Amino acid sequence: MKNRSSLPLYTPSSPSLPDEKLLYQNTDLNNNRSDDSGLSSRNVYIETYGCQMNVSDTELMSGILTQAGHRTVSHIDDADVILLNTCAIRENAEIKVINRLVHLNHRKRRKEDLIIGVCGCMAQHLRDKLLEAAPYVDLVMGPDGYRDLPMALNAVVTGDPFLSLQLDKNEDYADIAPIRKEGIRAWLTIQRGCDKMCTFCIVPFVRGRERSIPLDILTDDVKRLVDEGFKEIVLLGQTVNSYNDSQHDFGELLWRIAGVDGVERVRFTSPHPADATDSMIDALENCPEVCKQLHLPLQSGSTRVLETMRRTYTVEQYRDIVYKLRERVPQIALSTDVIVGFCGETEEDFKQTYQLMEEIRFDTAFMFKYSDREGTLANKMLSDDVPESEKARRLNEIIDLQEGISADINTASIGTTVPVLIEGNSRRNDEEYHGKSDTFKTTVFPKENARIGDIVDVTIQSSTAHTLIGEIA
């Protein structure tokens, strides 16, 4: 074990990125199920950090815990067990969790038998180093260990921390029924892990090898989701379009899922440009339930940088996919991920990224400063040589650019009519609904006689960079 002082310094005032905010606090999803396991039933509170895949994993953990007779609770004060489902993608994500743990330790001092667990990508990444930083943690569990959760909760009673950090290339949790909050949109994991090995990325090391869940199981899941009232299915995977269960590819999967009776909309995230096959584009063009929206991570507008990132495509190839998509699906909305300040990124490389974003005009973009992650290929082979102040400047420049483009694109949609799936009351006004357009834009409009779950045509009357405002046509 490494010395405590070798750990990064975590301070409560450390900055954090908005994308790493707490996404989801587990609510009482399982409605007071009683204990039928014979083991002691515990109230478990789960906090989720990071991406949608983690939200989906929290639903899976809730399913596993409930099946074993435990209960998930929506208030932390009711918890016997607090689990943090964590993210490791950038350093800020981990700092945030360490700060949270310091806070939870105060709680544990007041309630000695409180169990605190760290699950997910950061657990897998930091392993036993996590116990050095936070020795009061009882449970450290990676993304392939969730089947052991009930057993682990019993084991930690002895006082010893429980570590479950084995990656398992066969673990797909296909037999587990996740417990979701009621709603309109359900997230469905169709693939776990990643085989791509981009040099900057920790995901392959913390989530292991790519594995696809068999299509027959997924279609049965979707039938159940429709029965539960969900209308929109969002398919999840790290490189979702490389899906292959050895009998079906991603295009076939899209048609099959869209064909399930009662499915109104299908989306997916995130596809990898290198797997943007004609069968995927065909489904986007021709399958009515597949929404006209694509999140296609670019990362850099410099082919030289893309090579050092090992993204396996050039700028020209990326551009060709965009033009092909726009030719075949003219109304398609495109979003992307961009990293600035990657190892060796020159001002000229950065300018190419800026210019490509100007040229492509994405509807929205998630933009990040490069964050060196221990264990990645870049960390081993390349030098994190762009100064922090320079990374910040480059990030601010593309954020300013993108905000303007997003606002312009939304302004240009004023006067058009878009189909919106109603999700609920708007946050600001009970007389209004909010929902997403086909192109995944948040849209707000007066209720009239429409109902939650309906798809209505909304004529856009005004907009901001992130919202469309209109009324039912």
Ligand code: SAH
């Ligand atoms: N599976 C997705 C990416 C998952 S991570 C894909 O197809 O690319 C989400 C985003 O985080 C990435 O697209 C990338 O833009 C960003 N990211 C990943 N590792 C990062 C790092 N070390 N520093 C900064 N941003 C990073």
Ligand code: F3S
């Ligand atoms: Fe990460 Fe690249 Fe896979 S960004 S998740 S290694 S596609």
